[in-house]
Amino acid sequence: MTDFIRARPILSAIVGLFVLIVLLGSFPIVPETKQAVIVRFGKPVRILNQYKAGRPIGTAGAGISWRIPFADQIVWIDKRVQDVDMQRQQVLSTDQRRLQVDAFARYRIVDPLLMYVRAGSEDQLREQLRPILGSEVRNELGRIEFAALLTPERQGIMDSVKSSLNRIAGQYGVQIIDVRIKRTDLPDGTPLDAAFDRMRTAREQEARSILAEGGKQAQIIRAQADADAARTYAASFGKDPDFYDFYRAMQSYQLTFIGDGQEKAAPTTIILSPQNDYLKEFTGRSK
Amino acid sequence: MFTASKGPWGSGGGSEPPAGGDGGQGNGPWGEPPRAGKRAGIGGPSVPALDELLRRSRARFGGGGGGLPGQPNRSLIVWIVVGLIAVWLVFTSTHSIAPSERGVVTQFGRYSRTLGPGVSFTLPSPIERVKKVNVEKIQTFDLGSSTSDDLMLTGDQNLIDLAYTVRWNIRSPELYLFQMAQPDETIREVAESAMRAVISQVSLNDAMGDRRAEIEAQVAQNMQRILDSYHSGIQVQGIAIKQADPPDAVNDAFKKVTAAQQQAQSAINYANAYALQLRQKSQGDAIAFDKVYEQYKLAPEVTRRRMYYETMEQVLSKVDKTIVEAPGVTPYLPLPEVKKQQQQQDRQQ
Numbered sequence: 009m010t011d012f013i014r015a016r017p018i019l020s021a022i023v024g025l026f027v028l029i030v031l032l033g034s035f036p037i038v039p040e041t042k043q044a045v046i047v048r049f050g051k052p053v054r055i056l057n058q059y060k061a062g063r064p065i066g067t068a069g070a071g072i073s074w075r076i077p078f079a080d081q082i083v084w085i086d087k088r089v090q091d092v093d094m095q096r097q098q099v100l101s102t103d104q105r106r107l108q109v110d111a112f113a114r115y116r117i118v119d120p121l122l123m124y125v126r127a128g129s130e131d132q133l134r135e136q137l138r139p140i141l142g143s144e145v146r147n148e149l150g151r152i153e154f155a156a157l158l159t160p161e162r163q164g165i166m167d168s169v170k171s172s173l174n175r176i177a178g179q180y181g182v183q184i185i186d187v188r189i190k191r192t193d194l195p196d197g198t199p200l201d202a203a204f205d206r207m208r209t210a211r212e213q214e215a216r217s218i219l220a221e222g223g224k225q226a227q228i229i230r231a232q233a234d235a236d237a238a239r240t241y242a243a244s245f246g247k248d249p250d251f252y253d254f255y256r257a258m259q260s261y262q263l264t265f266i267g268d269g270q271e272k273a274a275p276t277t278i279i280l281s282p283q284n285d286y287l288k289e290f291t292g293r294s295k
Numbered sequence: 296m297f298t299a300s301k302g303p304w305g306s307g308g309g310s311e312p313p314a315g316g317d318g319g320q321g322n323g324p325w326g327e328p329p330r331a332g333k334r335a336g337i338g339g340p341s342v343p344a345l346d347e348l349l350r351r352s353r354a355r356f357g358g359g360g361g362g363l364p365g366q367p368n369r370s371l372i373v374w375i376v377v378g379l380i381a382v383w384l385v386f387t388s389t390h391s392i393a394p395s396e397r398g399v400v401t402q403f404g405r406y407s408r409t410l411g412p413g414v415s416f417t418l419p420s421p422i423e424r425v426k427k428v429n430v431e432k433i434q435t436f437d438l439g440s441s442t443s444d445d446l447m448l449t450g451d452q453n454l455i456d457l458a459y460t461v462r463w464n465i466r467s468p469e470l471y472l473f474q475m476a477q478p479d480e481t482i483r484e485v486a487e488s489a490m491r492a493v494i495s496q497v498s499l500n501d502a503m504g505d506r507r508a509e510i511e512a513q514v515a516q517n518m519q520r521i522l523d524s525y526h527s528g529i530q531v532q533g534i535a536i537k538q539a540d541p542p543d544a545v546n547d548a549f550k551k552v553t554a555a556q557q558q559a560q561s562a563i564n565y566a567n568a569y570a571l572q573l574r575q576k577s578q579g580d581a582i583a584f585d586k587v588y589e590q591y592k593l594a595p596e597v598t599r600r601r602m603y604y605e606t607m608e609q610v611l612s613k614v615d616k617t618i619v620e621a622p623g624v625t626p627y628l629p630l631p632e633v634k635k636q637q638q639q640q641d642r643q644q
Contacts (some may be wrong), residue, residue: 039404040473065469071405090476090486112484114525158450158495173534184526188488192448192495200454204544207499208454211548214590215555222559226566233570238578251591254599255584261350265610277615286607287618 034077040070043120043146045083048076052121059118061161085120089185092134098195105154106199110190111145111166113137113173119181126180133180140176140248144169256278260275326624379542387420395431397468400424406469433532435462438487446542447491453499456540459511461486462532470528482522482529489517490534505540511536 036045036056044056057069075082094111101107115137117123118129127133150156150171156162170187177184194200245252265276280287349385392398393416398410402423410417410425417423439445439458446454454517463482475481493513502510511534519531541549591598 010332037404040401040406041476065406065473070401070403072403086476088474088476089481089527091481093624104459114481115494139594155452158448160454160496162492162495163385177463186521188485188521189491190484191342191491192490193446194448194454197537202451203454204542207541207545211545211552215548215551218552218559219557222555222562226562229570230562233573236570237573240574240577240581244584247585248588251588255587255602258602261606261610266613274617276609277435277617279617279619281619286604286611290618 011267030077033075035072035074035081037181040065040088041088042070042238043085043117044073045085045120045124046075047081047124048079053080055121056122059116061118082243083120084233085117085123087117089114089116090130090134091115092137092141094138094145097142097146099146099149101149101152101154101157103153103155106195107149108156108191108193108195109145109149109155110192111141111169111187112190113141113170113187114185115177116181116185119180119185120182124178133182136180136184137173137177141169141173144173144176145187145189148172157189166219170204282294306540307479320357384419386419388423390415390417390425390427392427393429395429396427397430398425398427399468399472401426409469426472427473428465430465430468433462433464435460436483436486437461437537438483439488439538446492449494449499449502450496451498454542454545455494455499455502456538456542457490457494457502457536458532461489461534464530464532465528467528468531470526474526474528478527478529481527482518485518485521486514486534489514489521494515499541503541507536507539553601 036044038057040057043058045052046054046056066145082087091112091114094109096108096110099107099109116134117239123130123133127136132230137270148165152165156165166187173187174184194203245256265278282290332572390398390410390412392412394412398415400407400410400417400423402418405424417425437458437460438458439447445456445458447457449455460480471478493510498505498511514534515531518534522529523533540546
C-alpha cells in the first residue's frame, strides 16, 4: 500500500496518507494496559477491554477494534493498578498526640464508563480521590490511640480505611486494592524533641542501672571470695589457735621489720631490755 | 477525527498503539531508504537511480516531455521499496532473545504469548510487537540513605535510623508490563510501608540487635504478599538492613550505655581477679600452716623455740639494735639523732 502511494505524485500521496490515517483511526488498537470508552457524539456507546477480576491477560478485549471515523471518540483509561499518594498530614490521635502520616492507596478503574461520567479524566479522578483518602485516614487514625499504631492492629485500621474509601471510590467506578501507611513520623519540633529526650533519659537510666548492676555483682564476688578465704583460714587455723597465734606473729614480725621481699620495710631501730625473752641467755644462766 | 486521534498522540510516547502503529509503519521504510538500501546490497543501482530521478525531475520541470524514459526507473524504485519492505519484515519478525530475557508478544496490543530464550518468529511489526524484559537481572534500590536522618518509629515508641537495600527481579514479564502503572515506584513504596510496619512492632533493641535477620525476612515476606496481591509479577529476592542506628540526636546516650556495659564488665572482671587471687592465697596460707602444724605437733616446744629464734635472728640482724642494760635508769634516747643516722644511711644507699 505504501509503495503505491509513494509512486503517485505528491498531492495524491498526501491524500493517500490522509485516507490511511483515517482508515487506521477507524481501527484503533487497544493495548493490554488500557481500557477504552467509545463516545459517539458525546454519548458513551461501548467499552473496550474492560477490567474483569480474575481474567487472565490476553483473554480480555484488548486488540484491534473499530469505530466510525469522526463520529466516535475514544477515551483511553488506564487498566493497570495505579496509585494515589496522600499528602503528608498531621493526625491527632485520641490521646492527643500528633503524628505526621503518609499514606498511599492503590486502585484500579474497574468501570471506565462510570469513571468517565463521574470524574471526567484520570487526573481529575486522582485529584478527587486524594482528599478523600486523606480525610478517611485522618478519621480512622483519630479514633485510636497513638500506641495502637505501633501494633499489629495497624493493619486492621488500614483495612477499615480501605473499606470506607472503597465505598466512596465505588461511585467513581474505582476499586481500591490496598491502602497503606507509608510512614508515621513524629512532627518536628516539640514532639520529636520530647521523644529524643525520652530516649536519651531512658538510655541514661539503662547506663546507670548497668553500672550499678555491675558494681553489685563485683561486690558480691569480692564478698564471696572473702567469705571463702575466711572459711579456709578458719578450717585450717582453728585446729590450734595458740600455735596459730605464735605462727602468725612470727610471720608478722618478718613482714613488718624486714619486708615481704618485694618492698623493704621502713628502717627500724629496736631497743631491747635485757629482760627480753630473746636476751634471756645473754646474761648467762644465772637465773 | 483529529480530536479522536489526539488522545493517544498527546498522552504519551510511541507505545500508544494507534499512533505508534501507523507511525512506525510509515517511518520505517520512509526514513531508511538510503542507509538500508546500501546495506542490503541494492545500493549499487541506487546511486544511478537517484541521478536518474534527479535528471528526470529536472527535465520535467524544464520541458515537461521527459515522461517517456521514466518507465524503467519507476520499476527500479518499486523494487527498492519492495526490497526495503522485505528487509523490514525479516527484521521485525525475527527476534533473538537472550538467555536472561523473555519476549512479551502483543498482537495488535493484545497479549499473545511470551517468548523464551533463543530465536523466535512473530508476525511483522505492526501486527505483532515484542517487548524484551530481563527477568534474571536482580535489581536493587536503597531506601533510607545513611546520610539523611530517615527515622522510623519502633514498637516501644522510640526512633531508629534505618538504611536498607531491596533486591528484586521480574518473575512474570507479562504481569510486570501490564498490571502496574508504575511498578518501580510501587515496589519502593511497598518496601517502605512493609519495613515501617514491621519495625513498628519490634522494640528498638530488637531492631538494632540480633533480630535483624528476622526483620529482613519478615519484610521480604510482607512485600511479596502485597506485591502478589497487586499481581505485579515481581519477585522480592531479599532485604538487607545496612544500618540500624539510633538517631544522631541521641547517639551519645546510646554510646554511654555501651560504655556502661564495658565498665560494668570490667568491674566484674576485677572482682573476679581479686576473688581468684584471694582464694588461692588463703588456700596457700592454709596449706602452709597445715604443713608446719603437722611438724609442730610432733615436737611442739622445740619447734616453737626454733621458729622463734629463727625469726628473731632474721629480724634483729637487719635492724639497728640498742640494748639498755642498766635497770632502773631511764635511758636517754637520742631519737632525733637516730633519725638522722637513718637518713644518712638512706642517702648512702
